[in-house]
Amino acid sequence: MKILIAGGAGFLGSNLTRSLLSQGHEVVVVDSLSTGSRDNISDLLSHSRFYFYEMGVETDEFVNEFIVNDGRHFDYVYDLACPTGVPNIQYLGEEMVDACSVGTKNLLRLALKHKAKFLLTSSSEVYGDPEVFPQTEDYTGNVDPQGWRANYEEGKRFAETLVSLFVKKHNLNAKTVRLFNVYGPFMNLRDQRVVPRFVTQALAGDPLTVHENNALRTMCFVSDIVRGLQLVVDKGMQGGIYNLGSDQELNMKELAEKIISLTKSSSKINFVPGMILDHKRRMPDLSKIHTLGWKQTVSLEKGLKLTIKDFKKRMPVVPVHGTVQIKMA
């Protein structure tokens, strides 16, 4: 099959790309590299079934290359293209709304042109600060359209609206997954999400910075998510929305302690003020994705060990006064 992955040089996209290549498919990645990295795919650039285009999906360049001119056929279009990371809601806010509006619409047009199956990776952020636990897919959320997190939250909600429009108006075979926290190899070392932050801090011997609200989160390993994305795009209902992630909650202090223990680090835990409007708790209802036969298979301990192994390989470290310090280029 011929597959386009928008955002394929990011954390999740590069894991999905590897999985699809290993299954014998041809993969075209389009990525602006705003939060992704060429390093994530550098070993694939010489692969005979892999093609990389550095460009934003919201640009005229993308429209000309893939919609106006291109003769290349696609069987699947995966839309993972969106800057991520809470600090980037401020720094890359406009890029977020562009990717989720013009970018997603361009990708939907492309899928329509080729009658390709389409999958949007939306987010648990569409539920905002939920008043309902666990969150089922029909819960419409609690989001402030003017709020500090709106660029991402409302961006994803609008991208979902576009998918729904193309299903209803054009009968496109499109689906949406709402991802809850995912972690694993190929996360950006500078990523401020909790697993990369704690792992880099632990490996450097620095204190692990747990936000004072000690939020509850669920964590799902990336290989389970990649399997879930493929399952939904192939077996999900047309126009269907599926929560995807883990429903096993833990607080951030527990996660920090686990990472300290698995890295055998001497780091301590420091409680620090949280991010603006950080959500205290989120929890997916997974009944719908379970009906497709999906279940989480990788334990937190196993997933963290694989993640730590990958981070150790990629983190440049120099010894300083008997400890180690990360040297970020």
Ligand SMILES: NC(=O)c1ccc[n+]([C@@H]2O[C@H](COP(=O)([O-])OP(=O)(O)OC[C@H]3O[C@@H](n4cnc5c(N)ncnc54)[C@H](O)[C@@H]3O)[C@@H](O)[C@H]2O)c1
């Ligand atoms: N990882 C998670 O826990 C999680 C949770 C919820 C939702 N998601 C969603 O899953 C998708 C993948 O997330 P990730 O964790 O791999 O993050 P990521 O930042 O590593 O990947 C996103 C990729 O999209 C690229 N990108 C951004 N804007 C683009 C544009 N306009 N055109 C082309 N490429 C663009 C980035 O450069 C990056 O490579 C995102 O849409 C994200 O919102 C992820």
